[in-house]
Amino acid sequence: MIVLKCNHGLQGTVTVPGDKSISHRAVMLGALAEGITTIDGFLPGKDCLATIDCFRKLGVNICQTGSRVEVEGVGLRGLRAPQEVLYVGNSGTTIRLLLGILAAQPFRTVITGDESICRRPMGRVVVPLRAMGARIDGEGDGNFAPLSVYPVNGLSGIDYSTPVASAQVKSALLLAGLYAQSATTVTEPAVSRDHTERMLAYFGVDIRREGLSVQVRPASGLTGRHVVVPGDISSAAFLMAAALIVPGSEVIIRNVGVNPTRTGVIDVLKAMGGDINIENLRDECGEPVADVRVRHSRLRGITIAGPIIPRLIDEIPVIAVAAAFAEGTTTIRDAAELKVKESDRIAAIVNGLRQMGGDAVALPDGLRVQGGRPLKGAVIDSQGDHRIAMAFAIAGLMANGDTVIGNAECIDVSFPGFAALISTLGANIARTGESDKCIEYKNYG
Numbered sequence: 001m002i003v004l005k006c007n008h009g010l011q012g013t014v015t016v017p018g019d020k021s022i023s024h025r026a027v028m029l030g031a032l033a034e035g036i037t038t039i040d041g042f043l044p045g046k047d048c049l050a051t052i053d054c055f056r057k058l059g060v061n062i063c064q065t066g067s068r069v070e071v072e073g074v075g076l077r078g079l080r081a082p083q084e085v086l087y088v089g090n091s092g093t094t095i096r097l098l099l100g101i102l103a104a105q106p107f108r109t110v111i112t113g114d115e116s117i118c119r120r121p122m123g124r125v126v127v128p129l130r131a132m133g134a135r136i137d138g139e140g141d142g143n144f145a146p147l148s149v150y151p152v153n154g155l156s157g158i159d160y161s162t163p164v165a166s167a168q169v170k171s172a173l174l175l176a177g178l179y180a181q182s183a184t185t186v187t188e189p190a191v192s193r194d195h196t197e198r199m200l201a202y203f204g205v206d207i208r209r210e211g212l213s214v215q216v217r218p219a220s221g222l223t224g225r226h227v228v229v230p231g232d233i234s235s236a237a238f239l240m241a242a243a244l245i246v247p248g249s250e251v252i253i254r255n256v257g258v259n260p261t262r263t264g265v266i267d268v269l270k271a272m273g274g275d276i277n278i279e280n281l282r283d284e285c286g287e288p289v290a291d292v293r294v295r296h297s298r299l300r301g302i303t304i305a306g307p308i309i310p311r312l313i314d315e316i317p318v319i320a321v322a323a324a325f326a327e328g329t330t331t332i333r334d335a336a337e338l339k340v341k342e343s344d345r346i347a348a349i350v351n352g353l354r355q356m357g358g359d360a361v362a363l364p365d366g367l368r369v370q371g372g373r374p375l376k377g378a379v380i381d382s383q384g385d386h387r388i389a390m391a392f393a394i395a396g397l398m399a400n401g402d403t404v405i406g407n408a409e410c411i412d413v414s415f416p417g418f419a420a421l422i423s424t425l426g427a428n429i430a431r432t433g434e435s436d437k438c439i440e441y442k443n444y445g
């Protein structure tokens with residue numbers, strides 16, 4: 001992908017594709033419910049398509065056309081033994097949440113994903129699931145995919161304190177808890193995204209939060225629903241950062257999910273001096289939704305640490321890019337989780353910013369960015385990590401010279417149409433197809 005420097009402000013009103021986390025969960029709960037679940041605004045990104053594919057292999061009829069999905073629920077006990085290995089591609093959410101469901105099934109499954117998935121830690125879900133009675137094996141004593149999940153005769157409820165604030169861990173245990181013989185309680189060190197809790201309640205499950213703990217009771221059944229998925233704030237974050245750093249910009253992003261467990265990016269960009277307004281706040285299927293208006297602003301560096309981190313974990317790459325255009329120092333701590341995402345995001349952000357002439361250093365649990373140095377175009381390898389690819393495309397909008405993002409096709413994991421959408425606002429970004437790695441396209445435009 002090629003990004004040219006933007007010589008004028010970004011202007012316009014857009015919507016971003018559906019929320020990835022909510023799209024996954026709508027398919028999963030729809031599959032386990034009684035009756036039909038219809039989903040509008042589904043994210044047709046590769047990760048969520050992988051979730052659909054896995055449930056089809058588990059015997060669920062799912063019809064998907066673009067962002068419209070119809071799931072014929074089979075009920076909690078209606079999944080069938082798959083004839084093939086379940087393949088989740090690049091999706092950590094798919095594998096970890098599915099493990100919670102598979103752990104309770106009376107048949108064996110094997111589940112795996114791409115190279116990145118096979119490097120990511122699964123012990124964080126496998127260990128507590130085993131404590132509930134699940135039988136799961138895999139590389140490194142079950143810490144790495146491929147994983148085999150063996151049939152069991154029921155699970156026991158658990159009262160579990162997770163060492164990491166992870167919605168994937170919490171959700172896997174809550175989903176397993178639907179099948180357990182007693183209540184399951186998960187306590188997190190800080191609140192992570194709560195879409196599973198909200199959607200389980202929306203599908204009729206008895207689920208309660210008290211402070212940092214969430215409790216689910218064994219379920220007798222879920223009821224199929226109509227789910228309207230809001231735009232993904234994690235995708236909107238790239239447009240927010242772009243509008244903030246490109247002088248003369250004013251962008252409205254309509255229909256963005258603003259669940260408070262996800263809005264850390266807005267809090268932080270505002271604290272950095274960003275002119276961001278939330279308008280038309282409303283509720284859609286148990287999730288808050290709004291329009292977000294962003295205007296170019298002079299940003300200043302801040303410290304980002306503590307319980308806000310899980311509320312903006314996926315937005316740190318683009319926050320770091322915004323920090324490179326801010327006055328002063330931005331320090332991000334308590335974010336060691338970044339090392340076990342699709343890539344080691346601390347290393348990828350620091351290396352990419354340095355390649356562009358920025359001043360960034362890695363810390364054991366985060367990074368520090370000294371803002372204000374002019375960035376120059378560079379050839380950045382995304383390492384197959386969608387958030388890294390998009391973050392550096394945004395940096396390229398204000399870098400002198402062309403920026404080439406290698407391996408940019410991974411953007412389809414969460415934000416299909418990214419380059420085209422941001423181009424409608426006036427940016428000059430072009431996809432270059434399979435040959436994204438090559439710099440022979442450097443003279444595009």
Ligand SMILES: O=C(O)C1=C[C@@H](OP(=O)(O)O)[C@@H](O)[C@H](O)C1
Pocket residue numbers: 020021022093165166167168169171192193313314337
């Ligand atoms: O539950 C989810 O949908 C997600 C949870 C987060 O991961 P962790 O649970 O590992 O923090 C996030 O990074 C991921 O993009 C989506």
Ligand SMILES: C=C(OP(=O)(O)O)C(=O)O
Pocket residue numbers: 047090091092093094314341342387414
């Ligand atoms: C970490 C991410 O997703 P997942 O864990 O589902 O692969 C992400 O989308 O940034």
